Amino acid sequence: MDKHVSNKIGVIGSGSWATAMIKMLTDNQSDKEVYWWVRKDEDIEYIQSYKHNPSYLTAVEIKMPFENISSDVKYIVNNSEIIILNTPAAYLKDALKELTSDDFDGKIIVSAIKGIIPDENQIVGEYLTQTYGIPLENILVVGGPCHAEEVSQEKLSYLTFGCNDLKKAEMVAGFYRSRYINTIISDDILGIEYGAVLKNIYALAGGICHGLGFGDNFQAVLVSNAIREMEYFVETIDSTSRDINASAYLGDLLVTAYSQFSRNRTFGNMIGKGYSVKSAQLEMNMVAEGYYASNCIQGIIARYELDMPICNMVYQILYNNSPAPKEVNTLAKKLS
Incomplete structure (x- = not known):
């Protein structure tokens, strides 16, 4: 200082x-x-x-x-x-x-x-x-x-x-x-900050899938793909050496994707159940950061020409009003 x-x-x-x-x-x-x-x-x-x-x-x-x-x-x-x-x-x-x-x-x-x-x-x-x-x-x-x-x-x-x-x-x-x-x-200041942004988007994705009726087996595969997608993104943005399985990355992703206290998962769950973005925002008393982050991250994805199907799915649903069942089914074919 x-x-x-x-x-x-x-x-x-x-x-x-x-x-x-x-x-x-x-x-x-x-x-x-x-x-x-x-x-x-x-x-x-x-x-x-x-x-x-x-x-x-x-x-x-x-x-x-x-x-x-x-x-x-x-x-x-x-x-x-x-x-x-x-x-x-x-x-x-x-x-x-x-x-x-x-x-x-x-x-x-x-x-x-x-x-x-x-x-x-x-x-x-x-x-x-x-x-x-x-x-x-x-x-x-x-x-x-x-x-x-x-x-x-x-x-x-x-x-x-x-x-x-x-x-x-x-x-x-x-x-x-x-x-x-x-x-x-x-x-790893950049990795932690970008990881925190991305995990909110992935929690939204998990909530959407839960709202549509997908089970724990699918959620596990989704989160497994999400941490790899996060690693791909942060390594493209910043080459600092990091362990993506550390608490600040994988740990924060897991708790946000699964916890009953996760506002982003809750917001996504409402979208999956058919709420509009506006109605979901009105019903929640807290801000779901993943909603705003989805739009912002999409600009960075386009700038670097990145292939990030989970982030893209969330963006298409939230900002292009694409039907959630269609987008999740398309994503499901890309997961491994």
């Missing part, structure tokens, strides 16, 4: 994953000061009165100084040296719109966002570097497998912290480690 190392950490976002982050950071016994950006003032008032997020992970007790919770993003960022970005990718630009490059100067920025910025078609690390001039060595990404709901129940979970500077990855990981959180360190 360009400035002195600090224990002041700011979390940007107030959904379920952000609330889980607040729990992890405040349960950890290391010396630090946590700040939290919550978008709605009425939610802040509720948290201050009842010590719980009114909308997400409502059973989690908020254990932090309430004066450190604010809807003023500049206040949170200016009081923190490590910034955890934890909004849906589609809403990140709006959350940061009041900030400039000067606000981020010398700070470590951690992306806990598993999606792509839609208009720019960029992963978060690329967007931060291009828009705010943040050096890549000051950017970290957080990978799973780790669902917020299980964090709220304090079930043993694992987080992977990726950064070009492993000392910074280790430092930030230390703020999360606890009796129910284990951490892994990696220098």
Whole structure:
């Protein structure tokens, strides 16, 4: 870090994953000061009165100084040296719109966002570097497998912290480690971030197939093909040495494809059962990142002329209104 190392950490976002982050950071016994950006003032008032997020992970007790919770993003960022970005990718630009490059100067920025910025078609690390001039060595990404709901129940979970500077990855990981959180360190920032984007698309595919009535045998083959497709994609984008069977890639894919808590699988399941995209979005209270990612990844696939049949199937169903049974049956003939 360009400035002195600090224990002041700011979390940007107030959904379920952000609330889980607040729990992890405040349960950890290391010396630090946590700040939290919550978008709605009425939610802040509720948290201050009842010590719980009114909308997400409502059973989690908020254990932090309430004066450190604010809807003023500049206040949170200016009081923190490590910034955890934890909004849906589609809403990140709006959350940061009041900030400039000067606000981020010398700070470590951690992306806990598993999606792509839609208009720019960029992963978060690329967007931060291009828009705010943040050096890549000051950017970290957080990978799973780790669902917020299980964090709220304090079930043993694992987080992977990726950064070009492993000392910074280790430092930030230390703020999360606890009796129910284990951490892994990696220098594969691009692979972890793109893998997190892709696994949401594959979970959507699994949900669509489940909604259509395909069973566990087919799902196993689908996921087996998905991890190979992911490896093909990330190795084309970035030649960094990685083990695609590691937790941040295969592990995160498995939990997102199979877990009852997976919003992307749930969204896909609704599509498979005949919901329109709009009706599925309206019924869900949380953002399915895979929906936006499908459109963005398709542009990258076209640019590199990649053969990615699972991603293509999801895109055809979601954006070209192609019948799901037709697309899945076409895909089934390509799987091995």
